[in-house]
Amino acid sequence: MNLDLTADELAFRDEVRAFLEEALTPELREAGRRATSVFMDRRFSLPWQKILHARGWAAPSWPRAYGGPGWSEMQRHVFAAECARAGAPSLAPMGLRMVGPVIMGYGTPEQKAHYLPRILSGEDYWCQGYSEPGAGSDLASLQLRAVRDGDDYVLSGSKLWTTHAHWANRMFCLVRTQTGGKPQAGVTFLLLDMHSPGIRVRPIITLAGEHEVNEVFFEDVRAPVSGRLGEENQGWTVAKHLLEFERGGGSAPGLKVMLGRVRSAAQSAGLLAQPAFRARLMDTEIAVQAIEMSEQRILAALSAGTNPGPASSMLKTQGGEAMQRIDELLLEVAGVHGGVDQPDAREPGSDVPPIGPEAVLTAMPRYLNDRAASIYGGSNEIQRDIIARLVLGL
Incomplete structure (x- = not known):
C-alpha cells in the first residue's frame, strides 16, 4: 500500500x-x-x-x-x-453522506431527480428517524406503526434522540408495516415531510446544556407511499446500506488536528513535562495512527469498487473511542477551567472573554457530547459483535 x-x-x-x-x-x-x-x-x-x-x-x-x-x-x-x-x-451528514447515497442506490428516477439536487443545495435539511424508546441499538425492535390507507401510510408512534429534528424539513424514517415473524422483515424505509400535520418535536437538552437532539411524535401522520424507498417490508436492507455510510471512515484527519491542539495546549500548560500525561498522549497518538492505517487499507479496497461493508464497524468503534480519549486529555489540560460553563464565550463572533485559555474553552461540552459516540450509529458492543461475526468469522 x-x-x-x-x-x-x-x-x-x-x-x-x-x-x-x-x-x-x-x-x-x-x-x-x-x-x-x-x-x-x-x-x-x-x-x-x-x-x-x-x-x-x-x-x-x-x-x-x-x-x-x-x-x-x-x-x-x-x-x-x-x-x-x-x-x-x-x-450536516444526514443528507449528503447518509440518505443521499441510499437514494442513489434504491430510489426511483423520480425520487433521485427530486431529492438529490435539493440535498446538494441545502434546500432540504434532513434528520434521521431510527431510534425509539426501547429500540436504539436493537433497532429491529422499533414500533412506529405505518398502516397503509390508499396512497398513504398513517403513522403512529415516536422517535427518540433525533438530531436536528427542530431544524429539519425532511426525515428519512424506519417504520413498522408488518408484525409477526422476524422483526427485521416488517420494516419499511420512508422519506417524510417534517411539516406534515400530526408531527410534534420536543427538545432534549443535553448534559452540555445544548439543544441538539429531540423526541419526535407522530399522531396519525399521513405519509405518501411515493416517499417509500425500496419495497414495503424491505426497509431493513436499505437501512443496513445506509449504516455503512454512517459508520464509515474518514475520521483520522480530524482526530489528528484535535490531537495537535491538545499537544499545543498541554505544552502551554506545562503538562508535557509530566511523564504520565505524556505517555497517555503518545498512546492516543498511536491509536490515531492505527486508525489512519486502517482507513488507508479500506481506501484501497474502495478504490477497487467495494463498499465499506462490516469493516466500517471497526472504524466507527475505533474513531469514537479515540475521540473520547482526546476529549479526556483536553479536559485534563483544562483543569479547573474545564468546569466553568461559558456558552456565551463559546458562541462564534462573541465578544465575551473566556475564563481560562481559549484552547480549552470547549473542552467540557465536547467531552460531554462525545460520550454518545460509543452509542450513536449502533453501540460499540453491537459493532464488536458485527466485527466478530463478519470480519473475524467467529
Whole structure:
C-alpha cells in the first residue's frame, strides 16, 4: 500500500488548500474551531455548504452523474484532510453522506431527480428517524406503526434522540408495516415531510446544556407511499446500506488536528513535562495512527469498487473511542477551567472573554457530547459483535 501522493494528487491538494484559504471566512473558521459536537450548527454548516456547492464540492463522494465532483477515493481523503487542517466547519451528514447515497442506490428516477439536487443545495435539511424508546441499538425492535390507507401510510408512534429534528424539513424514517415473524422483515424505509400535520418535536437538552437532539411524535401522520424507498417490508436492507455510510471512515484527519491542539495546549500548560500525561498522549497518538492505517487499507479496497461493508464497524468503534480519549486529555489540560460553563464565550463572533485559555474553552461540552459516540450509529458492543461475526468469522 503506497501512501505517497502522486504528482496529480499533490496538485489537487494545492488546489484545495488555495480554495480553502480564500473561501473560509474568519467566522466559519471560528465556528469550526469552537464546535462542540460532530453536528455543526446549521447557521454555519449551510453557508459553508452553499460555498462548496457553488464550486461543485459539497458532496465529495457523489458521482458526477448526480452532481458530485466524481473524485477518486484518494482525492476525497485529501479533501477531508485539508478541510480538517484548515478548520472548516463540518457539513450536516444526514443528507449528503447518509440518505443521499441510499437514494442513489434504491430510489426511483423520480425520487433521485427530486431529492438529490435539493440535498446538494441545502434546500432540504434532513434528520434521521431510527431510534425509539426501547429500540436504539436493537433497532429491529422499533414500533412506529405505518398502516397503509390508499396512497398513504398513517403513522403512529415516536422517535427518540433525533438530531436536528427542530431544524429539519425532511426525515428519512424506519417504520413498522408488518408484525409477526422476524422483526427485521416488517420494516419499511420512508422519506417524510417534517411539516406534515400530526408531527410534534420536543427538545432534549443535553448534559452540555445544548439543544441538539429531540423526541419526535407522530399522531396519525399521513405519509405518501411515493416517499417509500425500496419495497414495503424491505426497509431493513436499505437501512443496513445506509449504516455503512454512517459508520464509515474518514475520521483520522480530524482526530489528528484535535490531537495537535491538545499537544499545543498541554505544552502551554506545562503538562508535557509530566511523564504520565505524556505517555497517555503518545498512546492516543498511536491509536490515531492505527486508525489512519486502517482507513488507508479500506481506501484501497474502495478504490477497487467495494463498499465499506462490516469493516466500517471497526472504524466507527475505533474513531469514537479515540475521540473520547482526546476529549479526556483536553479536559485534563483544562483543569479547573474545564468546569466553568461559558456558552456565551463559546458562541462564534462573541465578544465575551473566556475564563481560562481559549484552547480549552470547549473542552467540557465536547467531552460531554462525545460520550454518545460509543452509542450513536449502533453501540460499540453491537459493532464488536458485527466485527466478530463478519470480519473475524467467529
